[in-house]
Amino acid sequence: MRSPLEQRARAADTADPLAHLRHRFTIPDPLTYLDGNSLGALATHVPAAVHDVVRHQWGQQLIGAWRASSWWSAPTRVGDRVAPLLGAAPGQVIVADSTSVNVFKLLVASLRAAAGRTEILVDATTFPSDGYVAQSVGQLTGASVVTVHPDDLAGALSTSTAVVLLNHVDYLTGRLHDMAGHTAAAHAVGALVVWDVSHSAGVLALDLDRIGVDFAVGATYKFLNGGPGAPSFTYVATRWQERVHQPLTGWGGAADPFAMSGQFRAAAGMDRMRVGTPDILSLLTLDAALDVWDDVDLAQVRAKGLALTGFFMDCVDELLRPELAKVVTPRGDNRGHQVSLRVKDAPSLVDRLAERGVVVDSRPPDLLRCGFAPLYTTFADALRAAQVMADLLAT
Numbered sequence: 184m185r186s187p188l189e190q191r192a193r194a195a196d197t198a199d200p201l202a203h204l205r206h207r208f209t210i211p212d213p214l215t216y217l218d219g220n221s222l223g224a225l226a227t228h229v230p231a232a233v234h235d236v237v238r239h240q241w242g243q244q245l246i247g248a249w250r251a252s253s254w255w256s257a258p259t260r261v262g263d264r265v266a267p268l269l270g271a272a273p274g275q276v277i278v279a280d281s282t283s284v285n286v287f288k289l290l291v292a293s294l295r296a297a298a299g300r301t302e303i304l305v306d307a308t309t310f311p312s313d314g315y316v317a318q319s320v321g322q323l324t325g326a327s328v329v330t331v332h333p334d335d336l337a338g339a340l341s342t343s344t345a346v347v348l349l350n351h352v353d354y355l356t357g358r359l360h361d362m363a364g365h366t367a368a369a370h371a372v373g374a375l376v377v378w379d380v381s382h383s384a385g386v387l388a389l390d391l392d393r394i395g396v397d398f399a400v401g402a403t404y405k406f407l408n409g410g411p412g413a414p415s416f417t418y419v420a421t422r423w424q425e426r427v428h429q430p431l432t433g434w435g436g437a438a439d440p441f442a443m444s445g446q447f448r449a450a451a452g453m454d455r456m457r458v459g460t461p462d463i464l465s466l467l468t469l470d471a472a473l474d475v476w477d478d479v480d481l482a483q484v485r486a487k488g489l490a491l492t493g494f495f496m497d498c499v500d501e502l503l504r505p506e507l508a509k510v511v512t513p514r515g516d517n518r519g520h521q522v523s524l525r526v527k528d529a530p531s532l533v534d535r536l537a538e539r540g541v542v543v544d545s546r547p548p549d550l551l552r553c554g555f556a557p558l559y560t561t562f563a564d565a566l567r568a569a570q571v572m573a574d575l576l577a578t
């Protein structure tokens with residue numbers, strides 16, 4: 184006799200319009216993988232594609248591959264494949280460097296564009312690397328760096344604010360912030376906004392163009408499944424592209440990199456966000472991984488992500504004693520595809536879960552993070568994770 188939760192999981196998996204996509208991924212069996220918010224799973228066709236890049240393009244074409252296989256233009260070509268996931272028209276996204284490096288480029292570029300303004304406002308709940316980079320930008324430029332909780336943004340904005348750096352989804356709690364509202368508030372005082380969408384790309388249908396976002400960055404190794412260390416994407420709205428002067432003026436961002444002129448002139452369009460030689464193997468691994476997204480309806484992804492996280496919270500409520508685990512992720516729709524639980528000794532629980540085939544992660548001091556990737560996570564996975572947690576916490 185199945186329990187009501189088992190019946191719900193089975194019914195939801197049977198009705199899932201995205202269920203067929205799980206078969207496009209290599210997920211060790213048996214494994215309940217709830218860490219796609221840190222490292223997305225491997226799409227099964229990717230190794231063959233990478234093998235071709237290495238054996239054929241590098242091995243046979245050698246230096247000629249920069250032209251024959253269009254390696255040089257790969258950052259913008261792959262950027263145009265990421266763009267639809269961000270709600271961006273072509274020509275506004277480039278894939279290169281890491282998110283931390285891209286935050287640096289955009290903050291300095293913003294300060295330069297907002298001449299006379301002296302303040303960077305940074306999300307007090309930001310992923311630490313963004314905050315560290317902002318502090319360094321402040322030290323280098325003389326701008327003051329002020330941290331503010333996103334809820335208090337309106338009160339902190341002023342005509343001194345050059346740029347606001349915000350995370351769309353809080354990496355600790357999974358809370359989703361109001362991109363349209365915060366962007367409008369910043370624009371109302373003439374400030375620019377840089378959004379870190381690392382935890383919302385591939386989660387919901389982002390709408391950067393329509394909202395009027397200035398700049399955005401994000402990781403591709405999480406919900407986009409680009410592979411370990413896959414390069415990050417940068418979005419620069421068309422209206423800013425000719426006015427943006429990023430500080431890392433390597434030859435890759437020059438108007439004519441092969442002229443070797445000794446005099447830097449920024450390239451037109453997104454190419455000016457480049458620095459040096461693209462990381463071709465990682466970039467083309469991501470290029471292959473993006474194939475999975477070709478026919479995916481982001482509205483279905485979002486609906487399933489909310490259903491999965493909601494179901495998981497119901498399982499936690501029913502199976503785990505509240506004094507042992509407390510859900511800190513919002514219950515409303517203002518969440519990403521992550522559920523965080525406050526538990527005692529989270530790192531040790533992560534290890535014990537892994538021994539039982541359930542992969543999640545922890546963040547200090549006491550948060551257990553469970554990521555739900557609608558392309559391959561099932562409702563049965565959500566239930567099994569909660570059942571194993573209940574077992575382990577009871578002992």
Ligand SMILES: Cc1ncc(COP(=O)(O)O)c(C=O)c1O
Pocket residue numbers: 281282283284310312313350354379381382402415
């Ligand atoms: C929200 C967010 N921003 C920035 C980063 C840093 O990215 P990178 O290590 O690629 O620079 C991460 C890494 O996990 C992240 O989660």
